[in-house]
Amino acid sequence: MSSSETGKAAPRRPLRSNFEPGTSRWAVRRAQWRALGLTDADMEKPKIAVVNTSSELSSCFSHLDGVAAAVKQSIREAGGLPFEVRTAAPSDFITSAGARGGYILPSRDLIANDIEVAVEGALLDGMICLASCDKTTPGQLMAAARLDLPTLVVVCGYQRSGHHRQQHVDIEEVFLAAGHVAAGRMDPAELTAMSEQAVRGPGVCAGIGTANSMHMVCEALGMALPGSAPVAANSPRMMATVEQAGARIVQMVWDDLRPRAILTPEAFANAARVVLALGGSINTIKHLQAIANEAQAGVDVYRLFERLADSTPLIAAIRPNGDHSIEDLERAGGTLAVFKRLAGLYHPGAPTVSGRPLGEAVDRAQVRDEAILRPADQPLSARPSIVILRGSLAPEGGIVKLGLATGKAMRFEGPARVFESQEDAIAALQRGEIERGTVVVMRGLGVRGGPGMGMASRFVFVLDGAGLGEHVAVVTDGQLSGLVNKGLVVGEVSPEAAAGGPLGLVQDGDPIAIDIDARTVDLKVADPELARRRAAFAPPPAGRVRGWLSVYEQVVRPLPEGAVITHTGPGGAR
Incomplete structure (x- = not known):
């Protein structure tokens, strides 16, 4: 029986956290840690950060202190020394109240930097990240890719x-x-x-919104133990994975198994397949791009989704795409069962944190409910679940979530009605000023224009509530909740209006044409007129906000680069 199977780790290499006795770094750290009750023997062990996003602001995180305690106990039993560290804990439904939702996306990068400061500053040897709500998982994966230290992500489950x-x-x-x-x-x-x-109960939103999508993406990337997502929060199955993870991270440190050995181009292709096969959240695309950039993986995730969309069958109808629940998906076999259905379409040799290739776990998996996970040759829709449109209105792309595409127009052309905020658009709708056949343009919500990427979801749901969801199209440079699957909405248009993108040049009445099958979204205005408008365009003034959003506004990169705040090019070229 191997050491990884028994959980007993035999030292195989020097640890960067072990300083030379007698040096100043050794002496002052020893003084600090002795005051915490640690022994000299403890200080020689692999030092593992337990990254916890616990918060009393949201039920998404309310169980994580208990999870952290169980992880730390498992690490100790495996011969490691755990240190719990905290980061920001954003919840879309709580933290979006301020700044028009502008704090949500920037919190992802704040988390990554929080982790860097704590883990790299202390020169720890590895980390376990407790993944919960939407932005914690990608922030943790970004940090793992950036630091390239042995890292294992624990999926902490969905709420009842x-x-x-x-x-x-x-x-x-x-x-x-x-x-x-x-x-x-x-x-x-x-x-x-x-x-x-x-x-x-505690845990992330039910359904295949951003949180559960990112949990499954994490497993598909190989960064969570195979078979761990989705899972009900605090369930016996989740807690069994927690115990396994504590032992496994210690062995990963001894084996020096690092994220960049796992986050290969094949891993990103596997993650894209899972999202497309389930009609997952479109927010996963920018998060995957950010992770790829930090890993320097050389992957253009937007082009990857374009390339794989038509060949990836939609095999499940999980809420909000259909009537099946996230519990149904877990019962049917979860991520591994999805890959089982995608045989021949995914990369079985992709490595995982288990130390074994993904395909070995898939081979052992079963599809436990044929009605929940359809065979690949019997898809639920002939169209891809997510498409990226390009054209004169979105030269660098805009994203449409089709899901099952039931009742959704595949082509829409109409006059623009332009709004500079979601609130203005909702007010106009409530006054009865938005007519059928209109293309509503909501702009100034992008990563710079927000700043921080404003939310456009409430307008989409009010539009649906008014009975106009299938009769009015929406085009926006803002972001959408992963739960949005109503009407024809082109989100995350790039370049954004504030950066001088064509969206900033649209005027009321301009014809806009959206063609899903052709993958285009076009502004039908003559070039000379657009040139005149471009010459008169003025970007938003600096100094509109203070604090963290001010920093983000100044340094954030465009969406095709993952909206990261580190200077990276497409695919991670630095």
Whole structure:
């Protein structure tokens, strides 16, 4: 039996955390750590950061202190020395209240830098990251790729949802219903009653929104133990993985198994396949690009999704794409069962944190429910679940989530109605000023224009609540909740308006044409007129915000580079 199987780790190499006795670094650290009750023998062990995003602001994180305690105990039993460190803990439904949602995306990079300061500053040997809500997982993966230290991500699970009037209700229904209230089509008391039942425990949003999508992406990349996602928060299955992870990270340190050996181009292709096969969140694309850049993996994730979209079957209809739940997907076999269905389409030789190739775990996996995970030759839709459009309005791309594409127009052309904020667009809709056949343009919400990328989701849900979801298209440089799958919405248009992109030149009444099958989104205005408008264009003035968003606004890179704040080129060229 190998040391990795027993959890007993035999030293195989010097550790960077072990300083030479008698030196100043050794002496002052020993003084600090002796005050924590550590022995000299403890200080020779592999030193593992347990990255915890615990917070009392959101149920997404409310269970993580207990998870951290279990991980630390497992690390100790395997011969390691754990140190718990904390980072920011953003929740889309809580932290989006301020700055028009502008704090959400920048928090991802704040987390990555938080980890760098704590782990690299102390020269620790490895880390376990407790992955929960939307931005914690990509922030942790970015840090892992940047530092290139042995790292294992523990998926900390989804929340239990409830029932209202004998119908399933989760956070997605509450978000959608709020749009119906804003449109005057639902009694606020009904929304209140739904919100009482939607969240019945800790963990991330139910459904295949950004959080669960990123949990499965993490496993698909090889950075979480095979078979660990999705999983119900605090379930016996999740806690068994937690125990295994503590032992495994110690062995990874001795083996010097690092993220950049795992985050290969094949790993990113595997992750893209999973997202496309499940109709996952479009937010995964920019997160994967950011991780690829930090790993210097040489991967253009946007082009990767374009290349793989048509050959990847949509094999599941998990909420909000269909009626099946995230619990159904876990019961059917999770990420490994998805790969089982994608035989011949994924890279089985891609390495994982287990020390074994992904294909070995897939070979042992089973598809436990044929109705939940369809065979690849019997897809749910003939069209890809996510498409990237390009054209004169989005030269560097805009993203459309099609899901099952039921009732969604594949071609739409109409006059533009331009808004500089989501709030203005909602107010105009409530006044009855947005007509059928209109293309609503919401701009100034990009990474610089926000700054921090404003949310456009509430308008989409109010539009649906007003009964116009299938009759009005939306084009925006803002971001969308991973739960949004309503109407025809082209999100994350690049270049953004604030950077001088064509979206900033649109005027009310300009014809806009969207063609899903042709993968185009075009502004039908003559070149001389656009040149005149471009000459008169003025970017947003500096100094509109202070603090962290001011820093982000000045240094953030465009979406095709992952919206990172480190200076990287496409695919990670530095």
